[in-house]
Amino acid sequence: MIDFLEETYKLVRQIPKGMVSTYGAIAEALGDRIAARAVGFALNLNPNPDLTPCYRVVAGDGSIGGFSRGIDEKIRRLESEGIRIKNGKIQEFEDVIFKDFETWYPLRKLRGEQSRLANKVKMEDDFEEIRYVAGFDAGYSKANPLKSYGAIVIMDLKKMEVVEKVVAEKVIKFPYVPTYLAFRELPIFLEVYKNLNTKPDLLLVDGNGILHPLKLGIASHIGVILDMPTIGAAKKLLLGEIDGDRIRYRGDVLGKVLYSSSKPIYVSPGHRISMNTAFEFTKKLCRYRIPEPIRLAHSIVSQSRSSRSSDL
DNA sequence: GCGACAG
DNA sequence: ATCTTGTCGC
Ligand SMILES: [Mg+2]
Numbered sequence: 001m002i003d004f005l006e007e008t009y010k011l012v013r014q015i016p017k018g019m020v021s022t023y024g025a026i027a028e029a030l031g032d033r034i035a036a037r038a039v040g041f042a043l044n045l046n047p048n049p050d051l052t053p054c055y056r057v058v059a060g061d062g063s064i065g066g067f068s069r070g071i072d073e074k075i076r077r078l079e080s081e082g083i084r085i086k087n088g089k090i091q092e093f094e095d096v097i098f099k100d101f102e103t104w105y106p107l108r109k110l111r112g113e114q115s116r117l118a119n120k121v122k123m124e125d126d127f128e129e130i131r132y133v134a135g136f137d138a139g140y141s142k143a144n145p146l147k148s149y150g151a152i153v154i155m156d157l158k159k160m161e162v163v164e165k166v167v168a169e170k171v172i173k174f175p176y177v178p179t180y181l182a183f184r185e186l187p188i189f190l191e192v193y194k195n196l197n198t199k200p201d202l203l204l205v206d207g208n209g210i211l212h213p214l215k216l217g218i219a220s221h222i223g224v225i226l227d228m229p230t231i232g233a234a235k236k237l238l239l240g241e242i243d244g245d246r247i248r249y250r251g252d253v254l255g256k257v258l259y260s261s262s263k264p265i266y267v268s269p270g271h272r273i274s275m276n277t278a279f280e281f282t283k284k285l286c287r288y289r290i291p292e293p294i295r296l297a298h299s300i301v302s303q304s305r306s307s308r309s310s311d312l
Numbered sequence: 313g314c315g316a317c318a319g
Numbered sequence: 320a321t322c323t324t325g326t327c328g329c
Contacts (some may be wrong), residue, residue: 034317037317137319138319139319140319176318176319178316178317178318178319179317179318181318181319184319185319206318206319207318207319208318211318212318217318218318218319232318234318234319235318235319236317236318236319237318238317238318238319239316239317239318266318
């Protein structure tokens with residue numbers, strides 16, 4: 001997986017003394033403006049401020065933005081390099097914006113990967129008897145922003161009983177970027193999955209299946225990579241319009257609204273399953289709002305995180 | 313200025 | 320997603 005943090009730092013190091021860039025412009029050089037907030041996340045974790053001058057990254061409107069050592073220090077450093085600041089705004093902003101980034105646009109490569117995998121998604125039921133159903137979730141800790149925790153819970157569908165639970169931890173190299181979630185959570189997923197004794201017949205993922213701009217949300221991504229039936233179940237709507245119990249996006253029906261409680265969840269097929277079958281399995285698995293295997297995986301992740309919050 | 317933004 | 324305890328209500 002690409003090291004998002006390192007790619008961000010490489011770009012920031014290209015900004016010369018006396019010039020600035022913006023979170024959005026760095027994100028664009030990474031390959032997608034939607035990653036602007038993730039650039040902020042990366043700069044906040046900058047391990048080597050002497051090597052990587054993150055104070056040269058400012059807000060898109062020419063205001064200064066944040067700085068862990070205080071905004072006054074950021075202003076001081078910029079002024080010492082010849083940037084003129086008045087009332088919290090950079091003067092003659094356009095003239096001091098660095099634009100000539102040398103980049104390979106890593107996020108475009110990831111988009112290409114999504115596009116390639118999306119062609120392999122199968123939206124018809126393609127399985128035999130479903131006996132073991134797995135749920136996956138990942139969690140994070142603010143105390144330790146570079147660590148991810150993952151859990152998979154496997155249940156016997158007929159008995160609705162847990163047959164296996166596995167947890168794992170892994171260092172993260174990719175922040176949360178809307179529509180690129182799989183690149184954040186796939187590594188920890190694979191780490192957990194390889195430790196399973198029971199191989200599930202169906203996997204439910206906390207996130208979307210085809211309900212995604214490229215029809216390749218994390219559930220579809222995992223399904224294609226492992227070649228197994230998957231379903232996406234999200235707590236919030238990423239995109240699309242609600243039309244009755246359907247979710248439409250650019251004319252296609254990409255998901256369904258499931259009222260498993262007073263507040264709905266958003267279900268979409270991941271891989272090797274149809275819309276209706278995905279909806280029915282998910283409905284059957286909901287004891288509470290969240291499908292039981294995912295709900296239990298989430299709970300285990302939380303326990304694992306708090307029990308290990310002391311060590312790094 | 314406001315809304316949108318899986319986790 | 321994370322930070323956080325008890326408390327109110329079905
Ligand atoms: Mg989650």
